[in-house]
Amino acid sequence: MSPSSDTGVEPDRATGSAQLRDEAEELLRELAGPAARLREDQWVAIEALVVQRRRALVVQRTGWGKSAVYFISAKLLRRAGRGPTVIVSPLLALMRNQVAAAERAGVVAATINSGNVTEWDAIHEQVATGTVDVLLVSPERLNNPDFRDQVLPRLAADAGLVVIDEAHCVSDWGHDFRPDYRRIRTLVADLGADIPVLATTATANDRVVTDVAAQIGTGGRIDADTLVLRGTLDRESLHLAVVRIEDAVERTAWLGEQLHRLPGSGIVYALTVAAAQDVASVLRAAGHEVAAYTGQTDPTEREHLEQALLRNEVKALIATSALGMGFDKPDLGFVVHLGAPSSPIAYYQQVGRAGRATERAEVILLPGPEDARIWSWFASVAFPRESVVRAVLDALDPERPLSTAALEPRVELNRSRLEMVLKVLDVDGAVRRVRGGWLGTGQPWHYDAERYARLDRARSAEQQAMLDYQATDGCRMVFLRGQLDDPGLTLGETCGRCDNCTGTRLDPTPGAETVAATRARIARPGIDLAPRKQWPTGMKTLGIPLSGKIGAGAEPGRVLGRLSDLGWGRRLRALLDAPDGPVPDDIVTACVAVLREWDWAERPVAVLALDDDRNRELTRSLAARLAEVGRLRDLGVLHKRPDHPPVSAANSAHRVAGLYDSWDVPDLHDVGGPVLLVNAQSESGWTFTVAACALRAAGAPAVLPFALATPT
Template identity: 55%
Template sequence: MTSTRDAALSALRELVGRPDARPHDVEFHDGQYEAIEALVEGRRRALVVQRTGWGKSAVYFVATLLLRRRGAGPTVLVSPLLALMRDQISAAERAGVRAVAINSTNAHEWSDVLAQLDRDEVDVLLVSPERLNNPAFREEQLPALVQRIGMLVVDEAHCISDWGHDFRPDYRRLRDLIGEMPADVPVLATTATANSRVVADVAEQLGVGGRGAPDVLTIRGPLARTSLRLGVLRLRDSASRLAWLLSHLDDLPGSGIIYTLTVSAAVDTARLLREHGHDVRAYTGQTDADERAESEGMLKRNEVKALVATSALGMGFDKPDLGFVVHLGAPSSPVAYYQQVGRAGRASENADVLLLPGVEDRDIWHYFATASMPDQERAERVIAALGDAPISTPALEAMVDIRRTPLELLLKVLDVDGAVRRVQGGWVATGQPWVYDAERYERIAAERRAEQQHMLDYEQTAGCRMEFLQRTLDDDTAVPCGRCDNCAGVWFPQEVGADASAQAGESLDRVGVPIEARRAWPTGADRLDVPVKGRIPAEEQAGEGRALARLTDLGWGGALRGIFAAGAADAPVSPELLGACVRVLAGWDWAERPVAVIAMPSRSRPVLVDSLARGIAEIGRLPYLGALAPVNGGPSGQPGGNSVFRLAGLWDRFSADGIEVPPGPVLLVDDLVDSRWTLTVAARTLRRAGATGVLPFALALRG
């Protein structure tokens, strides 16, 4: 009979695309087979902490194949990011592993996935940690899945630990899931970024249930990345950092990632670079899923110089030859920094990593640190507002006066703590007593302050930078790398061109934000009876639009947030806002001036939109043609969200009947832009009614 090791090596050769390789040409790294054997033969629980590129995915894919051949059920792989899921599915296909995903972007495919599971045609089911608390999934699919599960894999397992740099409350539910599973089901947790405190915490989460307190096998290797050349360049301000990028982006090797700390910074930086001839794209958690997938593919094929990204492009993105990683602003800990720079140089001898810290970094760290920990007064306010009847998040937001993003995070924490529960239709209180664990949260806050100081120490150290990062992850094999700017001397240019400085300054001072037009319909729209797919025909597309500002901007963002706050009254546009909009329009470099103004039919702010459209038309001496007419009750559903469902709620819901649309471009006026599908569908309606172009304009862009 074939030994487990021989079978595992055969599967590994399939995974790396060398099925005919001689036995010694493809071999396991130290620790890989040890983990596979523990899972397959011992049915154990294991934690693997190894550097990026070591081959953690090989462990769970090979173990899955061997377990399935022995009659085990499918592996459930909990994966935190869509980019990571896509790469994992591609890697699985290479190894002959049948992998499918259930996540927020493919709800229209869930019935097909569940049917495949019922037919036992799935080897690996990828789910997000958030999906574990989806009421329908939790109550209808999860119980049966737990009884059939062959192995549980928790990828990026540092997210389990609230001591970790990327804690996600939903990951804490895995403790309950593990406790419910049969005792002989193997469990694997993997991460590249865990210090000793996080390792101990994750191991404790894995050792619950089953046979009491099962032993957890921890396999930990050295974290040195010999291909990376690290450096730090301190510049005066944001304009100087943008100017450095304008001057030197083309000097960086190959293609890479430019990380920013906020969504606005990613979008603004990408826009500035594009305007001055650099082929880059923005990539954030607010970017549409189809656009993210397209951008990932373009970067992998070296069709762009860089993606300007938030941490949404962090964990698991796999481009072995990524040439560089630049940070505009420092992450809040060396551990988080190590995780992000680990995207580079995975299968190449050299890659450049440069940090451009900012004076505003500490303020941003403070914001995210306080947002991720529950505030006692806010928590008690939320619990008091909930009862037995479900309340939706938007309704609760208005009741407790907490903005949506921090409210959603607080609800997740309270859910994990057992005080509230997500059900069909919203949230309810469980009635279980909840006590604010002030001591625990203060310990976590103190640890995060210490990590922030470590990051500042990294920026200022005169010693080896790679060794510094390794030691912060408690890697006792750390030695000087001989490559970083401190070991081998400064390797990057430091000067900033005068022209680039002027261009960066103008960009930061400018009023107005582009609204990028959608060019493709979302995949799967036909499943919801929307008869479109592929690229949007050029003759039906909107042009690039403009908004006065983002809701998150420091300038006009404050005034706009007041207008769009929950419960704010619908009122005419103020003279100040109208004047600012006129300045945006005056600076708009359109190819052809619009010939008329048309408004969107607003459900929530008809007075605001009508007054804005009329005001622009009067000042611009353009005819105001009124608003598009809502059809079949107008749009259904909520702004944003899943693209397929959002499009289905807008399809055939606007009409230009009764409007004599003139030939030429028209200015389409709205109040707030979120997913951009409303403008896309409205522009299609106007183009089909005779407009030769549609130029969207809005007061605000969300994000």
């Protein structure tokens, strides 16, 4: 054996390692610019993956460069003749940023997610022919029958590297546990011994680190094959503050006054979809360039909004947690929370979006007394009690699959909770997802009541810690780092930047006129219906000549109420579920009130009803009554073509394809003004969008959508 150098590495191996590091440094410069240099822990991780084929967990703050580790490793492994890297990535925003970053380093990357359905077949072919270096998949894809049975086994057998991004989602103890991530355990277990695995996250305390490291370790344990790299979580650009305003309307008014004073553009987080939409509406009315971004936002629209924020075309996105992990805008100037997340760890993850490449970023929390009630509601819709789960198992057949929609009426769960339960049962082996729905396997299943009780206790402790963060008079950054068990935290350390360290407090009192205007806006009947601005990707693949920005489409619309509302929700649900018939008088009165308060640029001169298969008479009679009350020209019904099949597709691209050229559109060149387009419900917004484009092409100068209800 050759004598060792001072570093303890054999000379030939040291030479090879130095050459590999030079290659890695070159790739980093292609990714991040000519001045970029590898951090020492980045190189340690890359060497462990590429040379030693180890399994590694990297826990580092947002902006540290975790994505550089796996893209550089992927490229180096491909140069060595290894297979493609598979990255399990939780959010569409993260995937888009990562694909763009990969291209800068010459990495051929592709993504499979719900937003590019039309491209799946072509991507599967690229994987089969070996022309893809990196394949990014959403965790939901791991549970898709075709992907699970046809694509995944080939990837597991031939992968050069498997990456689990936002790996805290794997752990029951992580702040954002997701059932789909549990299938990663199976994926990792099926890998060959020489296929390296990398798990990355910015938000993991000691318990999560131990859990994730054990799950990716060979044999399900932490051993010599599991390298754990943790760094300090301090973010020197973040200036943390808490502003206490008890009244929700006054909090929104305060934000309306302060928004233009905040640096650059940023994110305002709300706890619920409805809150995000309502706050966005109020801020837009006050003259701010903002938009709502939630889990209900269509994937194509999300991409458009992300790009608008990246280009500073909006001051802020008013978002739920749907905009979080992986969204990469280095110069994001601020993060504001209207309402506190239920965990300091989740809070740190969200505020970590700000100040990645700026000297200063403002981070402001405006908690409310209603936060605890919202936390309690989210906790109540966690994994349900055993009797409900057993009812799901009893309702499934071992031979005849049932879709989620068909199963929903048979159990005491709504669609989203039912999907979550089925995913957990699938991973546990009690059910199996197949084409057409779900099958019962007949395998025995144990309800782990003790585990769920432990999780409930942990959740309660996190909620109390969030209250403690609001109340502390100590350093706020030190508090958050302590919650994450930051190994770099030292006794007596302070950040010197937060409101407690500096003694600088923001005035919590908004102006009386602003409060009055905000209260009036919130009290206005009805809710806004934002127009779609971007066509889904891949429409030409489906033979439809639509792409890019939507030109002559719908104007901003209005909706009487949400089906999820405590107020109008029950009344509207009962109306839409009842046998079709004429619109009731109280509904007409409420709709007239909404129209009276609609601040349109130009009043409509005509009204047109959309042909609605489920609520045809309800929609038609509503349009007629509004025409009568408003003295509008009644244009009747926009009828579907008789030879056009009903549209049932759930994803946007196929839905638009089904709606395209589906109506007998009248000539509207002589209509003389905007047309009020009426429908019973706006579910995705695409029916209004495609119909409005058709009416504009037929001569309508403007189209104003109006619906009785929207799901959320």
